Amino acid sequence: MDQLVDWQNNYQNIRDRGQHLLDTEKWADCRFLVGSPPNQKLLPGHKLILAMASPVFERMFYGNLPDKTDPIVIPDVQPEAFHAMLEYIYSDKINISSFDKACELCYVAKKYLLPHVVAQCTHFLWADLSPKNACRAYEFAKLFDEPRLMQSSMEIIAAKTKEVLADPNFCDIEMSTFLTILDCDKLNIETELDLFNALLRYAMERGCMPEDDDNVPSTSGKCQVHVDQSESQPIDVEHPVVDVESMHETIEPDEMDEPKVEPSESAEQLQQHEEEQNVDMDAQRKITDQSLMKQAVKKIRFLTMTPQQFAEGPARSKLLQQNEALSILIKISSPCINDCPMPEGFCTSRISRKVNFPPPSSHDNYDDYRLSPSDRKKPLLFPALSTSVFDLTPPSINSRFAESDLTNDTRRSYCVRTIQQQFDYRNTSVTDCGLTFQVDTNIMITGVQVPTQVLCGELMNSAGFSERYAEILYAHVQDMQGSRLTYTHCTSRVRYDSMLEISFDRPVYIYRNRIYKIYVVFNKIGWYPMYTCVPDIICNRVKFMFNVGAPGESVRDGLIRAIVFLHTDNQSPSPDRAAVMLE
Template identity: 45%
Template sequence: MAAPCDWQTVRKTVKERGQYLLEAGIWSDCRFIVGTEPHQQVFEGHKLFLAMSSPVFEAMFYGGMPEKDPIAILDVQPDAFRALLEYIYTDRINLSSFDQACELCYGAKKYMLPHLVEECTKYLWSDLYPKNACRAYEFAKLFEEPVLMEKCLNIICNQTVEVLSESSFDDVEFSTILTVFDQESLNINSELDLFNAITRYANRHSQSSGAKVPRLDGIGSSTSNTEGNTRYPTFKDAIMKIRFLTLTPKAFAEGPASSTLLTESEKFAILMNISSSSATVPMPSGFSTSRQHRQKKSSTMNQRNDPMYNSLYMGNPAMDTSRTSMIQYQPGMNVFSEEGSNENSNKYYCTREMLRVTECMNTSVLDCAVTFTCDKNICVFGIQVPAQTIIEEDRQVAVGASYAELLYAHLLDADGSRLTYTHFTSRVNYRSLINISFNRPIYIQKNKVYKVGVVLHKMGWYTIGTYTLQSTCNGVVFTFGQGQNCDSVRDGLIRSIIFSVPSSNQNNMSNCSVCAIPGVPV
């Protein structure tokens, strides 16, 4: 597009000139294909503008392994990406709906724009209602926003009847159902409110051919690890959390006793125990034996008067809610190149020695993690995980076939504080190994416990394994499973740790340093 002559002279501010560059597309030197078919859109951008605002874009365009043009971004909605570009070019933030704020916050997290994350989070805080509290909780849980999670749980516990009656409750993740049913304080009339909600949820998803929730009987929803003792939750897991013993015999007989969600023997045993606390028939295995009614909270948190909210958001406007500002690097450190003249730029793969191989089916979201220590100071760049093996059970794929992978990976310290993370979305080949690079490499101190994890969002089969507890690479000894029970499903997808060895392997921060944030453990 040809620009009018001297267009710069009539635009007084940088944001006005940035807005014109974004809209006109002149001098653009990169393109993005955003979203999925049939709603994909192409955006043009300017590498310098993008890299000035985002360290992820800086690595993407000016790192050791620059991305090829056009760049596919499948996990961000076009409208959210347009809003993200508008923020980068003009500092303008236009939030008009809860859904938009969620989508924009996802993009801001992915490209490490902490001020935009903060504004989106504050908007979500101010726009919470029973209709969206569960979805906001899931969003906050995924992106590790504890203040927002607490606020959502307060709304869920204080306005439980309204939350359960909303049609949106039928679409929440099953893990959220279990969290709600676990709460000691719920503002419900009786446990029948919970039973009616899970009945509606079960009917909806049992009739949906594409449901991502488990069936009541667990058929098709469970899978075993190499020990043969791992399964996915079922509807029965939620039902067992209901405090049936707080009901009257009449209320139980007219409600749950007529439901197909309970077996005849379970109905009989529950009714006997409701009728008499000294019944000779025990409660069904795993069912709640509590006779205490849930507590009711008397008041809700008010964001304007809540000290936690004020200290985290209002009193510290520069706070980086993504917590990635904890790591700083000295000028001249080449952290993105695979090879280089100095030792810091060489990457090594500590590949865990596999003892036994099996496969695991991801039906919705699969969270895998492993703790580790090493005997030398190192810098961790990322991890290596296996791609899917097959699309469906007993269905093979052609050699060289690919699919769009979507996952989230992070590195935590011993206290559970997140040190770095990344959102990975790209086409990968089946039966391959995927290299996942964190947004920033992290300095790891010897003999300290760290935890590396990955959350898979694509349904399909993955290769897992059991491994030896120690692996050695380039003179560094890694010890895995520190401080946790070894579980092959939980840690079996972490194949390798990608790292480098500092030239001066002393206990100092000459190349990488952790900057403490007041009140935040590091």
């Protein structure tokens, strides 16, 4: 009996005592029904302990409107991942045994705002990156806004493209991920046929092969081509093309009307309504998949193929209509003929994506990207993947050459926006501002300048007034696709009525004529000077064009005063010099 009462004496530290409470459910005062049928599990918890670890649980149990339901249903989390999170909360243990477990645990840690667990999961994913899981890691990083993991995953995909495409689970990736791969300029493939064959296999596995519309071409074409009928079937050129994409309007599942069911309807009628809804959703999903598949086909660089490669492969597939195949074949065979242009929207590049990667060594084998347990807390470095190989991010950003030649460069330029009007803006909680821009010359952006708070009489007359205050800012840059390219968190004591320069965690390569967006988030309550500025500025031979995005993309842009940048001279470090720097 004494042993049961004095169980605390059996444990020397609070972690073991917490684990005991979790295992025995002693004093548990809340329950969670985690997962969805049939994989559901009832897990107990202690409100105080949970609230000590997570601000979400604190608001849930001790906020203005505490959750009093029992059990608390959590259908979007796997029971194993939720239990792993509880183990961390109760005993500081983080058990990650596989790539899948890391993804699931990271999801629940994001949900309940446990940044340390998120960091450990991310480092595990970095350490476990391989061609087999690089696509899934990219999708995971994109979903949870982890730009460095996104970049690392794409580097693996680009370096080991053939292994990625050959993996049996490749067809399980999202179509948007496949489109991202097709947007890459440099991939480790033999020919463009590798990508096309993977796309064909993907379409067949996912059931999104274009519908058979007899592949009839348009009468608007002016080409007349003799086709050897002994080798292939004649192509009918007298029927118009039926554009399947324009015949259907894509409807997202979330936008569909819910079936209106009267209370008097029977269970059979309810089931019938549900089945009809599922059929409609499947039909619309199929239309959407076929539309995305058509976009993917148009990104294939058919003009890098030989006539024989194209005729024996893509021309015979259902991914191309006969009139499209005919036009592409003519363009491959006779590039100078202008009467038969490429079909609308198809890629016209004749530059091969193939990259002659260096032979495997201690510096450029993807196995070396795996981190040892002692290094998993260090930033991940991919020394072999430089700009001369990838266009995903400029090679100079990922190399020590860039760190020595760019980040320490004192020849920075400041594109200060010309003010038309100024007024004061009051930040009452958190204010985010965004500025879209593009330039006419390739540059490197190293940071931005924003104004500090306005010094007003109200502040000067307050007790404990100081000439400086603690400013808290977040800033990042993203590209046209919404991918975050860099991020920084700035906490500094600054003067009122001055300018604060925020330096990004690394220089960002900005390509000319592409649209980018800078985000800055202000976290301090107070008055800030807001500006209205002219749209175009020329600074040090670089023309900046601001507010070039869609309406609404540039919000409160007047809080961003200047952009700090470096000239690149349109040059990247040579492979030899980069290799020397890496040594």
